[in-house]
Amino acid sequence: MKYETIVTQVMVCEAGKELFDATATEISLLDEAAGGMVSIKQSCDYSGAGEVRFDPDEWPTVRAAINDMVQRCEKYNKSLEA
Incomplete structure (x- = not known):
């Protein structure tokens, strides 16, 4: 059986801030x-x-x-077709 690593999430936030900061964007x-x-x-309250x-x-x-x-998503979808 073959296994692979699939990255499913990244966080973009201001340097030095916590992951739950209002500047954080979860993709x-x-x-x-x-x-x-x-x-x-x-996670910001104003949105x-x-x-x-x-x-x-x-x-x-x-x-x-x-x-x-998006590129990872395309690769993932192609792997489902195989």
């Missing part, structure tokens, strides 16, 4: 029995349901993490 690979999808969440907010300075890091997770 996850999910599978709810219909193939992989990417989820983006923030409404379904809303995420980014400062211009944090956007490049968040965008890179999202792009990476």
Whole structure:
């Protein structure tokens, strides 16, 4: 039997801050029995349901993490087809 490691979550937050800080953005690979999808969440109190907010300075890091997770999702979905 062959095993593999699948990265399913990354956190992007301001350097030196805790993972539950308002600046934290959680980017996850999910599978709810219909193939992989990417989820983006923030824990800040000011965001409404379904809303995420980014400062211009944090956007490049968040965008890179999202792009990476989308590529992982595509790889995961292809592995399900095999």
